[in-house]
Structure formats: structure tokens, C-alpha cells
Amino acid sequence: MAFAEGISIEDAYVRAVPPGQPNSAAFMTLTNAGEQARALIAAESDAAEVLELHTHRMEDGMMQMRQIEQIELPAGETVALAPGGLHVMLIGLTKALAPGDQVELTLGFDGGDSQTLSLPVKRIDPSAMPAHKHH
Numbered sequence: 368m369a370f371a372e373g374i375s376i377e378d379a380y381v382r383a384v385p386p387g388q389p390n391s392a393a394f395m396t397l398t399n400a401g402e403q404a405r406a407l408i409a410a411e412s413d414a415a416e417v418l419e420l421h422t423h424r425m426e427d428g429m430m431q432m433r434q435i436e437q438i439e440l441p442a443g444e445t446v447a448l449a450p451g452g453l454h455v456m457l458i459g460l461t462k463a464l465a466p467g468d469q470v471e472l473t474l475g476f477d478g479g480d481s482q483t484l485s486l487p488v489k490r491i492d493p494s495a496m497p498a499h500k501h502h
Contacts, residue, residue: 372480373401374440381414381470382450383490386463391415393455393472393486394448399440406437409475416459418472423451432456437477450491464488 379395391414399405410418419434430451438453440446448454455472464470468488475481 372405372476372478373403374399374405374476374482376474376482376484379472379484379486380489381457381464381472381486383464383466383468383488384460389458389460391457391460391464392421392450393457393470394450395486396445396447397438397440398445399442402442404442405440406477407440407474408437408477409481410455411473411475412457412471414461414464414470414472415457416461417457419456419458420453421456422453440476466490 375398377396377398379393381393382391384391393410397407407420410420412418420436420438421432422435423430424433425431434456438446438448446453466488470486470488471483472486473481473483
């Protein structure tokens, strides 16, 4: 779909949120077809005041969302940004995000290259999210 120096981006979308919800998230699959490890280091969009790279981590028996500096893209591997895992957080939405809308999103990579995408807004079925298993 889109390329930034050896990186392909597929299945990208932004989560639809109810009116008044201040935050959302973008998900996608990133494949690094190159021979060098790369990293996603930034994201920008007019749809939100702030964009951050996030992950979910288990801390003190609770799933916590944490901002991270970058998302590693190992050479020759595919990294999924998905609900319950790595994602791009859109904080302080500047407009409502309804299914069928489009969000312009620019991803910044180490090395200074970037890629601008137009992501569809989709409703996420909560039952499709990975279940949290407790041991």
C-alpha cells in the first residue's frame, strides 16, 4: 500500500469512537523488507492534538498502556500494531471519528523518511480483541 524505504504498510485503520471520546488509536501491519533494522519513531495527524507510540504491558497484574520512544521493525520481519498491543495513540481528537471517515496520518521513521497515509475509520468489535488470560 505505502512505502518508506523498504517498509510496507498494510491494513491500516483508525478506531471509530463515540462522540465526545477524546482519544482514539491507529493500527496497521508494518513489514520491513530491508536488510537493516528500522524503527517507527513518530506520527502526526491533524485529527488529534498529540500522537504517541504506545504499547500495553502487564504491570502489577494489570494491563497498562505506556508511551514508548519507538516501535522496532527488525529486518525481514512484520510487526503488527493491533488492539491490546502496539499502536499509535491519537490524543485530544480535533474532530469526531465515525466509521467511513478518513484520517491523514504521517508516520516518521529513523533515518528521516516518512510516509503519509489516508486511513479509514473503522468500528472495532470488542469481542474480536484478544482475551486477557489470568494464570
